Amino acid sequence: MSEKDSDVTSPCVVPTPPFRPGDQADFGGEWTFLPEDLPRPDPATCDSSATKEHAVGLVRVLNYDNTASGEWDPKLDAETLKTGLEYMARLRIFDDRMMKMQRTGKLSFYMRSLGEEAVAIAQTMALKEEDWVFPSYRQPGAQFVRGRDMVSMICHCIGNSKDNVGGRQMPVHYSYREGHFISISSPVGTQFSQAVGVAMASAYKGDDQVTISWLGDGTSAQGDYHYALNFASVFKPPVILNVVNNQWAISTHQNIASGAQTFAARGLGYGLPSIRVDGNDFLALYAVTKWARERAASGAGATHIEVYTYRTGAHSSSDDPSRYRPGDEQAFWPGGDPIERLKDHLIQTGAWSEEEQAAMEERIDAEVMAAYKEAVTYGDLANGPFPPASTIFEEVYEEIPWHIQEQREELGK
Ligand SMILES: Cc1ncc(C[n+]2csc(CCOP(=O)(O)OP(=O)(O)O)c2C)c(N)n1
Numbered sequence: 001m002s003e004k005d006s007d008v009t010s011p012c013v014v015p016t017p018p019f020r021p022g023d024q025a026d027f028g029g030e031w032t033f034l035p036e037d038l039p040r041p042d043p044a045t046c047d048s049s050a051t052k053e054h055a056v057g058l059v060r061v062l063n064y065d066n067t068a069s070g071e072w073d074p075k076l077d078a079e080t081l082k083t084g085l086e087y088m089a090r091l092r093i094f095d096d097r098m099m100k101m102q103r104t105g106k107l108s109f110y111m112r113s114l115g116e117e118a119v120a121i122a123q124t125m126a127l128k129e130e131d132w133v134f135p136s137y138r139q140p141g142a143q144f145v146r147g148r149d150m151v152s153m154i155c156h157c158i159g160n161s162k163d164n165v166g167g168r169q170m171p172v173h174y175s176y177r178e179g180h181f182i183s184i185s186s187p188v189g190t191q192f193s194q195a196v197g198v199a200m201a202s203a204y205k206g207d208d209q210v211t212i213s214w215l216g217d218g219t220s221a222q223g224d225y226h227y228a229l230n231f232a233s234v235f236k237p238p239v240i241l242n243v244v245n246n247q248w249a250i251s252t253h254q255n256i257a258s259g260a261q262t263f264a265a266r267g268l269g270y271g272l273p274s275i276r277v278d279g280n281d282f283l284a285l286y287a288v289t290k291w292a293r294e295r296a297a298s299g300a301g302a303t304h305i306e307v308y309t310y311r312t313g314a315h316s317s318s319d320d321p322s323r324y325r326p327g328d329e330q331a332f333w334p335g336g337d338p339i340e341r342l343k344d345h346l347i348q349t350g351a352w353s354e355e356e357q358a359a360m361e362e363r364i365d366a367e368v369m370a371a372y373k374e375a376v377t378y379g380d381l382a383n384g385p386f387p388p389a390s391t392i393f394e395e396v397y398e399e400i401p402w403h404i405q406e407q408r409e410e411l412g413k
């Protein structure tokens with residue numbers, strides 16, 4: 001069509017990433033947001049208008065020197081912080097080891113949480129054990145908080161005879177019923193509206209469970225996100241809805257989903273209190289989630305949170321980020337590393353040391369290796385044993401439809 005034939009006077013804008021391989025990345029230097037900037041409103045009476053500044057600012061507790069300050073400081077004791085640090089270190093070491101397994105052909109696929117370890121760990125620690133967790137694939141750390149055994153996680157990733165979902169799911173798409181950790185969905189985003197539905201059920205039943213869910217910046221461009229926010233806004237169920245803005249959705253930049261505003265600001269349009277939080281700051285994440293839980297438990301309804309972070313690693317074992325972003329982009333990210341920041345904070349308070357950190361990492365590494373060795377005794381990727389083919393037909397339908405039954409008979413299972 002020639003320009004003359006078209007009614008369209010201005011072309012549609014397709015945002016492009018600000019930096020490509022070979023460019024010098026620039027996030028504007030250190031953030032100017034300070035822990036003292038934003039007040040902590042009363043969670044039970046707070047409405048969305050009281051969070052206008054929170055939706056465009058950034059809740060932080062840790063300063064650049066990793067001291068803690070401001071109204072949001074949750075003032076956690078050293079033991080709790082050390083527990084959080086250990087969970088994060090475990091996740092990073094576990095991820096590294098599983099990635100090596102993938103690269104040597106012992107797992108078919110893997111996804112790391114590198115740089116985002118604080119997200120699910122701090123947030124799940126701020127909840128009660130009975131609360132429902134509706135994760136994406138980037139929140140496996142919640143399982144450590146809920147006590148899942150690493151052998152069982154690895155058996156799932158291999159898909160061997162002890163895989164608790166019988167080989168029906170992709171690796172890292174965990175289910176952990178005992179931990180109230182709902183099956184991870186491959187079609188991204190479905191968990192958001194499911195979480196709102198479960199929270200509505202909790203409200204109707206009058207129990208005191210709260211539900212939390214996460215989806216990514218890219219996923220927030222889907223309808224599922226908006227359906228969930230709409231229901232959360234109308235029915236005010238006890239739910240905490242997080243958009244994890246880690247800057248990237250595989251190879252597309254967050255700007256293709258965000259438009260000109262922050263992700264948090266979107267929630268204001270739905271009348272939801274909306275807070276943007278430093279996703280690499282364990283203390284800030286814990287504090288904001290605790291606040292949202294208090295709000296949910298008081299009957300005041302849902303909270304919408306943007307977790308502002310950076311995906312340090314590749315999207316998955318199938319991805320190569322050097323094809324679409326500068327190789328050193330992470331070095332310019334002002335948010336730092338969540339493990340280093342919490343570790344440094346604890347060292348400054350006198351509760352921890354580099355030596356204790358090194359000893360802890362060594363111990364965890366040995367635990368992960370031992371867990372892997374045990375897991376392969378139940379079957380490895382090359383040799384099995386795997387769950388029997390009959391599991392395709394089991395635990396999927398309450399009553400098997402006739403055409404599936406026919407297929408089963410055809411297979412002789
Ligand atoms: C409905 C659907 N569309 C596309 C995909 C393929 N896919 C898997 S993850 C992903 C990117 C998601 O990015 P984001 O939401 O930012 O989450 P992140 O991986 O950064 O945590 C895409 C496109 C999918 N799994 N489901």
Ligand SMILES: [Mg+2]
Pocket residue numbers: 216217218244245246247248249250311
């Ligand atoms: Mg993303």
